Amino acid sequence: MEIEIFELERRQSLWENTVEYNLTESGFHPYKLKELLSKNQILELQDLQLGYGQTNGSIELRETIAKLYKNINLNNILLTNGSAEANFIAMWSLLEPNDEIVLMLPNYMQIWGIAKSFAVDVKPINLKQNLDWGMDIEELKNIVSKKTMMIVLCNPNNPTGSILTLDQMNDIIEIASEVGAWIYVDEIYRGAELDGREIPSFIGMYDKVIVTGGLSKAYGLPGLRIGWLIGPEIEIEKAWAYHDYTSISTGLISQKIANWVLQPEKRPELLNRNRSMLKENVQVMEKWIKKHQNKLSFVPPKAGGMAFIQYNININSTELTKRLKNEKSTLIVAGDCFGMDNYLRIGLGSEKEYLLAGLNRIEEIIEEY
Numbered sequence: 001m002e003i004e005i006f007e008l009e010r011r012q013s014l015w016e017n018t019v020e021y022n023l024t025e026s027g028f029h030p031y032k033l034k035e036l037l038s039k040n041q042i043l044e045l046q047d048l049q050l051g052y053g054q055t056n057g058s059i060e061l062r063e064t065i066a067k068l069y070k071n072i073n074l075n076n077i078l079l080t081n082g083s084a085e086a087n088f089i090a091m092w093s094l095l096e097p098n099d100e101i102v103l104m105l106p107n108y109m110q111i112w113g114i115a116k117s118f119a120v121d122v123k124p125i126n127l128k129q130n131l132d133w134g135m136d137i138e139e140l141k142n143i144v145s146k147k148t149m150m151i152v153l154c155n156p157n158n159p160t161g162s163i164l165t166l167d168q169m170n171d172i173i174e175i176a177s178e179v180g181a182w183i184y185v186d187e188i189y190r191g192a193e194l195d196g197r198e199i200p201s202f203i204g205m206y207d208k209v210i211v212t213g214g215l216s217k218a219y220g221l222p223g224l225r226i227g228w229l230i231g232p233e234i235e236i237e238k239a240w241a242y243h244d245y246t247s248i249s250t251g252l253i254s255q256k257i258a259n260w261v262l263q264p265e266k267r268p269e270l271l272n273r274n275r276s277m278l279k280e281n282v283q284v285m286e287k288w289i290k291k292h293q294n295k296l297s298f299v300p301p302k303a304g305g306m307a308f309i310q311y312n313i314n315i316n317s318t319e320l321t322k323r324l325k326n327e328k329s330t331l332i333v334a335g336d337c338f339g340m341d342n343y344l345r346i347g348l349g350s351e352k353e354y355l356l357a358g359l360n361r362i363e364e365i366i367e368e369y
């Protein structure tokens with residue numbers, strides 16, 4: 001089956017380890033194991049027997065995750081290798097050729113690519129910069145029809161860092177319920193809100209909701225490859241059967257660590273560390289944009305680890321990012337990866353000095369125009 005290149009991931013994979021400044025990351029500077037775990041926990045890991053474990057995720061970890069949501073239990077959860085696998089399995093198990101979905105754009109383009117390869121009809125609902133990257137609910141009403149089987153959201157949004165208000169969430173639910181559509185929400189950036197107030201999950205707000213979450217972004221632990229899919233028991237059991245065909249299970253070491261970091265006494269420590277990094281870097285970015293305000297503008301993100309920047313210099317975004325990579329050894333994401341030329345995505349989750357150094361390199365090119 002044909003699938004189009006996932007440009008966002010491919011460009012990162014090709015270059016992120018060879019440049020001096022990689023500002024493509026949309027998550028936070030990852031933890032080292034020794035920063036995360038106590039000596040006793042490290043000793044406990046040495047005693048771990050490296051079997052497959054329970055393939056839908058250990059009971060203790062799913063019970064811990066269930067406590068992070070309202071009115072669910074461990075049977076509503078499938079543990080996956082990152083949220084990427086959760087997204088893939090969900091789409092594979094739910095979608096049929098010629099189905100119609102309505103997809104929030106811009107977005108992490110994984111579901112866009114998967115749905116197209118499954119011959120699904122993808123109808124975009126574009127977030128609006130003049131609404132601070134909010135959604136025009138009237139427009140959504142006009143796009144959703146009786147044919148719509150699913151509305152796909154990313155909340156908080158990658159790449160804009162915008163957040164749906166509670167009213168908008170309720171409006172979207174009303175629109176979906178009128179036609180009996182599913183709502184699928186990638187909530188991987190929940191927990192990375194700048195104001196420290198965790199946004200509500202769609203889980204528990206409507207029967208036909210499936211969400212994904214994971215440790216790669218708000219928690220700064222992408223290397224653990226821990227994600228999860230949450231939804232009605234019957235859908236999760238079905239997804240589990242698909243998971244048997246992809247990776248069988250997630251790593252036991254990762255599951256053990258995930259269970260430790262998601263405990264109520266540990267979890268806030270990780271989220272607060274990452275939010276304060278984000279707060280500091282948003283200020284750095286605001287200052288930098290102001291300095292170049294005749295060429296650059298952005299709506300400051302409300303969550304997540306990135307800034308989505310509009311530029312008005314005369315160069316295509318892929319060309320601009322190529323110049324940056326080749327001449328300045330600095331990698332950022334071209335708006336083209338989201339189908340939006342004249343935009344750039346710059347990661348805000350790194351250490352401040354690193355971000356500043358990368359921005360200096362970008363500035364050297366921008367000033368030539």
Ligand SMILES: Cc1ncc(COP(=O)(O)O)c(C=O)c1O
Nearest residue numbers: 082083084108158188214216227
């Ligand atoms: C919105 C979104 N969903 C899913 C993923 C994949 O995350 P994971 O590393 O958990 O597979 C990403 C990665 O950038 C993302 O931005």
